[in-house]
Amino acid sequence: SQTIHQWPATLVQPVGSPLSLECTVEGTSNPNLYWYRQAAGRGLQLLFYSVGIGQISSEVPQNLSASRPQDRQFILSSKKLLLSDSGFYLCAWSVDGDQPQHFGDGTRLSIL
Amino acid sequence: GQNIDQPTEMTATEGAIVQINCTYQTSGFNGLFWYQQHAGEAPTFLSYNVLDGLEEKGRFSSFLSRSKGYSYLLLKELQMKDSASYLCAVRGSTDSWGKLQFGAGTQVVVTP
Secondary structure (H helix, E strand, O other): OOEEEEEOOEEEEOOOOOEEEEEEEEOOOOOEEEEEEEOOOOOEEEEEEEEEOOEEEEOOOOOEEEEEEEOOEEEEEEOOOOHHHOEEEEEEEEOOOOOOOEEOOOEEEEEO | OOEEEOOOEEEEEOOOOEEEEEEEEOOOOOOEEEEEEOOOOOOEEEEEEOOOEEEEEOOEEEEEEOOOOEEEEEEOOOOHHHOEEEEEEEOOOOOOOOOOEEOOOEEEEEEO
16 A cells, blocks of 8 residues: 655754655555645645656745655755745645645754 | 635534535636645545536546536535545646646534
């Protein structure tokens, strides 16, 4: 069966520091991968999606970036975090564009 | 653009039935998804409708009317563990990316 791993579970970072969140999927090949952010009490906002290695599309202009160095690895990064980057970051995968997305456990990011 | 509306909060008694409505206005339609999200956790997939009609999965059912831009999630025989936020999400295009637009969620509170 397929599983998705996301780490770390929680992270506290100072403003201006860099960020790297990692997501890996097991048990499937060439999945569609997604990064979402959920602000407190708000809906999920799609940040990035990828349909293959090196193929990244951005949905929202921001100081975040994403990379997919391997088929089942998706990384969310920032060079300098802002206070507004606080939130719950969720990675998701799907078999293809027609199938449901399944989420990792998420990373709760607090910026001080 | 896409607009997805669902009630903010609903309260129901254990053992009762609750119906969560979702209306959407999207540029194209290629599926509607329901997710459950417990506080502090990631969303989990519940159901998926792409054609009109009712999909039943145990205590949970989801209905779709594409002509009305309307869906509902029906929760029967409510249990305390059903207290959670329920997210409606629409896949608004027919491309292969599978991008979802999420509503803000409906918080269901189950009381004894």
